[in-house]
Amino acid sequence: MIHSPYVRKAVSVQRTMGLVLLALIPGIVAHALLIGPGVLVNLAISTITAVGAEALMLHLRKRPVAIAVGDLSAVVTAWLVTLCFPPIVPWWLTVCGALVAIVAVKHLYGGLGQNPFNPAMIAYCSMIVAFPALMSQWPPAGQLSFDTQLALILGGARDIDGITGATALDALRTGLRSGTQTVDAVLQGSAFGALGGRGWEWISVGYVAGGLFLLAKRIITWHMPLAFIGVLAGISTLFWLLDPGRFASPLFHLASGGAMLAAFFIVTDPVSGATTPRGKLLFAGGIALIAWLIRNFGAYPEGIAFGVLLMNMCVPLLDMKTQPPVFGHHKDAKGGGK
Amino acid sequence: MKIFRFRGGIHPEGNKDPTACHPIARLPLPQRLYIPLQQHIGEPAAPEVEVGDHVLKGQRLARHQGSVSAPVHAPTSGRVIAIGDHMAPHPSGLPVQTITLEPDGEERWIETEPAVDPFALTRAEVSARVRDAGIVGLGGAAFPAAVKLDAGNRHPIDTLILNGGECEPYLTCDDRLMREGAGYVVEGVRLIANGLGAKRTVIAIEDNKPEALEAMRAAAAAHPGIHVLRVPSRYPMGSEKQLVTTVTGREIPAGKLSAEIGVSVHNVGTALAVCRAVRFGKPLVSRVVTVGGGAIRNPRNVVVPIGTPAGDLIDFCGGFTEPPTRVLMGGPMMGQVLPGLEAPVVKGTSGIIALTAAEAHAASERACLHCGRCVDVCPVGLVPLELAARVRAGRIDDAAELGMGDCLSCGCCAYVCPAHLPLAHLFNYAKGEIAARREAQRKAEETRKLAEARRLRLAAEAAAKAARRPARPAETVETES
Amino acid sequence: MTMILSVVAVAALGLALGWLLGLASQWLGATTDPVVERIAEALPGSQCGQCGFAGCAQAAAAVAAGDAPVTLCPPGGRAVAEKLAQILGATFDPGNLPDRGPLLARVRTDACIGCSRCIKSCPTDAILGATKQLHVVLEEACIGCGACAEVCPTGGIDLEGIPVTLRNWRWHKPGVGHA
Numbered sequence: 001m002i003h004s005p006y007v008r009k010a011v012s013v014q015r016t017m018g019l020v021l022l023a024l025i026p027g028i029v030a031h032a033l034l035i036g037p038g039v040l041v042n043l044a045i046s047t048i049t050a051v052g053a054e055a056l057m058l059h060l061r062k063r064p065v066a067i068a069v070g071d072l073s074a075v076v077t078a079w080l081v082t083l084c085f086p087p088i089v090p091w092w093l094t095v096c097g098a099l100v101a102i103v104a105v106k107h108l109y110g111g112l113g114q115n116p117f118n119p120a121m122i123a124y125c126s127m128i129v130a131f132p133a134l135m136s137q138w139p140p141a142g143q144l145s146f147d148t149q150l151a152l153i154l155g156g157a158r159d160i161d162g163i164t165g166a167t168a169l170d171a172l173r174t175g176l177r178s179g180t181q182t183v184d185a186v187l188q189g190s191a192f193g194a195l196g197g198r199g200w201e202w203i204s205v206g207y208v209a210g211g212l213f214l215l216a217k218r219i220i221t222w223h224m225p226l227a228f229i230g231v232l233a234g235i236s237t238l239f240w241l242l243d244p245g246r247f248a249s250p251l252f253h254l255a256s257g258g259a260m261l262a263a264f265f266i267v268t269d270p271v272s273g274a275t276t277p278r279g280k281l282l283f284a285g286g287i288a289l290i291a292w293l294i295r296n297f298g299a300y301p302e303g304i305a306f307g308v309l310l311m312n313m314c315v316p317l318l319d320m321k322t323q324p325p326v327f328g329h330h331k332d333a334k335g336g337g338k
Numbered sequence: 339m340k341i342f343r344f345r346g347g348i349h350p351e352g353n354k355d356p357t358a359c360h361p362i363a364r365l366p367l368p369q370r371l372y373i374p375l376q377q378h379i380g381e382p383a384a385p386e387v388e389v390g391d392h393v394l395k396g397q398r399l400a401r402h403q404g405s406v407s408a409p410v411h412a413p414t415s416g417r418v419i420a421i422g423d424h425m426a427p428h429p430s431g432l433p434v435q436t437i438t439l440e441p442d443g444e445e446r447w448i449e450t451e452p453a454v455d456p457f458a459l460t461r462a463e464v465s466a467r468v469r470d471a472g473i474v475g476l477g478g479a480a481f482p483a484a485v486k487l488d489a490g491n492r493h494p495i496d497t498l499i500l501n502g503g504e505c506e507p508y509l510t511c512d513d514r515l516m517r518e519g520a521g522y523v524v525e526g527v528r529l530i531a532n533g534l535g536a537k538r539t540v541i542a543i544e545d546n547k548p549e550a551l552e553a554m555r556a557a558a559a560a561h562p563g564i565h566v567l568r569v570p571s572r573y574p575m576g577s578e579k580q581l582v583t584t585v586t587g588r589e590i591p592a593g594k595l596s597a598e599i600g601v602s603v604h605n606v607g608t609a610l611a612v613c614r615a616v617r618f619g620k621p622l623v624s625r626v627v628t629v630g631g632g633a634i635r636n637p638r639n640v641v642v643p644i645g646t647p648a649g650d651l652i653d654f655c656g657g658f659t660e661p662p663t664r665v666l667m668g669g670p671m672m673g674q675v676l677p678g679l680e681a682p683v684v685k686g687t688s689g690i691i692a693l694t695a696a697e698a699h700a701a702s703e704r705a706c707l708h709c710g711r712c713v714d715v716c717p718v719g720l721v722p723l724e725l726a727a728r729v730r731a732g733r734i735d736d737a738a739e740l741g742m743g744d745c746l747s748c749g750c751c752a753y754v755c756p757a758h759l760p761l762a763h764l765f766n767y768a769k770g771e772i773a774a775r776r777e778a779q780r781k782a783e784e785t786r787k788l789a790e791a792r793r794l795r796l797a798a799e800a801a802a803k804a805a806r807r808p809a810r811p812a813e814t815v816e817t818e819s
Numbered sequence: 820m821t822m823i824l825s826v827v828a829v830a831a832l833g834l835a836l837g838w839l840l841g842l843a844s845q846w847l848g849a850t851t852d853p854v855v856e857r858i859a860e861a862l863p864g865s866q867c868g869q870c871g872f873a874g875c876a877q878a879a880a881a882v883a884a885g886d887a888p889v890t891l892c893p894p895g896g897r898a899v900a901e902k903l904a905q906i907l908g909a910t911f912d913p914g915n916l917p918d919r920g921p922l923l924a925r926v927r928t929d930a931c932i933g934c935s936r937c938i939k940s941c942p943t944d945a946i947l948g949a950t951k952q953l954h955v956v957l958e959e960a961c962i963g964c965g966a967c968a969e970v971c972p973t974g975g976i977d978l979e980g981i982p983v984t985l986r987n988w989r990w991h992k993p994g995v996g997h998a
Contacts, residue, residue: 785864785894
């Protein structure tokens with residue numbers, strides 16, 4: 001610090017990442033309690049893989065390993081990868097996901113702060129394309145014992161069609177596609193709870209709690225969660241009112257799938273997201289719009305990941321076109337202009 | 339009165355209590371005073387005394403030269419023992435032409451001319467008295483105050499703002515001045531208003547200084563044209579542009595003076611100096627300096643003769659409790675490193691702040707996360723992370739296009755950066771580079787013109803020679819020359 | 820089997836992509852057509868000859884053809900080198916530039932015999948004075964090319980760097996430190 005300012009706010013990359021991890025804990029606890037502790041095993045596997053890959057890549061890139069690993073950014077990536085995967089995926093799928101996120105998405109683009117795409121979302125998309133069956137097996141709430149989950153994660157046998165059920169979004173899609181059922185009829189099924197998918201809805205509440213914590217700590221700003229939730233709620237309300245038989249309610253959309261995890265933890269990824277206030281609104285709103293379109297009309301039950309990646313591509317343009325008005329150059333400033 | 343909001347800004351820890359609670363102390367005369375001839379923006383002053391001369395307190399040592407300049411006066415009576423280079427109070431530590439004065443301890447004033455009725459003076463007279471007193475902006479920028487007053491002749495000023503923002507952490511000299519000398523400050527601001535022909539006067543004080551606000555309200559109660567305005571504490575409230583927006587809702591267009599939109603802003607200390615100069619005829623020879631920071635044993639505000647070495651001031655305040663990581667001139671947000679304890683206090687020195695390592699939160703730089711916090715806090719509306727990336731890559735022209743020139747160097751972006759990027763440093767480097775390039779460009783154009791002129795001259799000379807040699811007849815010479 | 824295959828495949832994919840990126844950066848470096856006029860435009864145009872070419876036009880042709888480095892112009896210094904590099908789409912190593920800013924010629928009063936040779940040699944007419952009188956350099960017009968110093972019979976002209984003062988001091992670029 002040879003140049004001012006000589007005082008700094010007590011913030012750091014490590015503290016930011018640490019708080020994000022802390023904020024994820026309510027959702028993880030709910031996850032472990034309601035669905036089963038299998039997620040914890042996969043969290044451990046992905047964390048070890050990601051940190052190991054991070055260290056290896058830093059070493060290969062001849063960068064200081066200790067400081068960069070210590071900033072916890074690899075751990076955040078690992079946790080997000082695991083939390084958007086089904087909790088009972090076999091261990092090697094978790095390893096692959098973590099490797100894709102850290103090696104291909106993060107370090108091949110230049111490491112922390114340089115990747116144009118969201119690592120967790122690339123991991124999710126590449127794995128759902130490569131292993132669609134495994135990536136679609138979401139266990140129903142509280143029906144799989146820890147032993148079964150452990151066997152599924154560590155063992156090779158995957159004859160589990162009998163034990164996993166369809167997720168809420170899956171069930172809704174299949175039900176509606178069959179053409180015989182309305183939304184209301186589908187929602188009577190066993191996959192659904194009070195708000196959205198049974199059990200999963202409370203995990204979403206956990207993520208919201210964590211997200212509010214991040215907002216309070218000013219790690220994230222209100223722009224992205226609000227725009228994401230607002231657009232998703234707005235467009236689903238509109239279509240639900242128009243035809244409640246074909247379109248699910250906004251509450252269902254918000255409480256199902258990864259909507260809340262995305263609103264507070266995925267969309268808000270600073271590195272691959274927009275940075276200006278208006279850019280953030282457009283970015284998150286765009287993701288919500290794409291996600292809703294894919295959920296209703298696309299080939300995949302969940303569309304947030306694709307929405308994130310598509311909007312990631314727009315970030316440079318968004319940032320360029322949404323720079324805040326510069327002081328002294330306002331149109332209404334007398335005699336303004338350069 | 340309505341208050342307008344400006345964009346961005348931060349709320350740094352004030353750390354003002356340790357100095358704000360003590361009355362202003364008076365520094366005993368130091369052994370030597372080092373009075374630089376350049377303490378202001380503009381041309382340096384030209385010395386009028388010689389080595390060996392005995393001077394009286396308030397005697398002019400150097401006169402102003404050029405339209406933007408300020409004279410320098412003797413802070414006490416004594417003997418001039420040297421005129422030459424001494425370390426400038428500037429981060430470079432470069433030498434500056436300096437008059438060294440050995441005080442005789444008598445503090446004998448030169449004869450002054452108090453004004454019988456300072457409010458009867460014409461605008462030109464007020465301006466002349468302010469100029470002759472060597473008054474510059476005491477908030478830190480040190481712009482000659484008389485030049486600001488004269489701007490009122492060219493542009494009608496409707497609002498005079500007294501800047502009691504003092505938004506920099508640690509600094510409390512304006513706070514104490516307003517508490518202890520409210521009457522003089524109010525008189526000073528009335529004289530400035532007279533000098534400018536301003537219709538209304540607003541004294542803007544941040545809400546973290548309730549005592550100063552009270553004192554100023556009481557002192558200004560008798561004058562209906564003066565509004566004392568409580569403004570929120572938000573850095574950089576004390577920046578001229580942000581304060582003008584807060585008080586008037588108007589935005590100073592880029593590259594223009596505040597006078598061009600009918601507003602003039604002066605600092606609290608400047609108002610006091612104007613009062614002393616116009617009413618009592620006394621030049622600016624001392625100022626209040628905040629000596630603070632965690633490494634100072636007895637932090638407090640001190641009245642200091644101009645030219646006192648920073649070290650004497652620190653000794654007076656009990657010295658250091660621990661080795662400071664940084665000793666600064668001015669506040670920690672926009673102040674600069676003191677190059678050495680022998681560097682003197684000058685007219686623009688608002689504080690000497692010695693920070694401990696714990697206060698500075700220094701940390702090594704990391705990669706930018708694109709978190710956008712710098713964008714949120716920038717009071718100008720720039721995108722610091724994009725600017726920094728371009729400056730780093732040497733793309734200064736691209737940075738200029740994104741608004742580099744509009745940066746205030748307030749340091750908000752660097753303050754909040756979790757990656758600890760040296761944003762303000764990068765931007766000051768870029769602004770210097772832009773200025774250097776403009777200068778190089780100007781010189782290159784000049785060179786091209788000179789070279790072209792020389793080519794034409796040589797060609798003409800050769801032609802004239804050629805014409806003269808073979809044929810005497812004068813017709814050819816005339817057609818060719 | 821699937822698990823091993825997928826781990827290997829992802830790892831191999833990563834390595835292959837990285838390798839390709841590395842190759843691409845070597846082979847696909849940006850090249851633009853050299854434009855002699857644009858280079859000539861960027862050069863000072865004072866024909867001082869310090870670069871070793873007869874004049875600025877010849878120097879421009881050499882730079883465009885790649886026979887001379889972008890750092891060839893001493894009076895132009897870093898700014899011109901940067902500009903030339905930009906025109907050529909090339910990078911340049913500032914370390915190759917002599918470690919000095921622009922220079923100014925200064926006539927030593929005790930050595931000047933008033934021969935006026937320097938006046939004739941100056942490409943920008945920056946030296947004033949009549950025969951048998953002391954010559955002075957106009958700092959504003961001097962480009963520090965050194966032509967005058969070469970012709971001075973008494974060696975009475977020094978080339979000096981412009982001293983750093985409070986007025987022209989600037990912040991240096993902060994050191995680059997990336998994680």
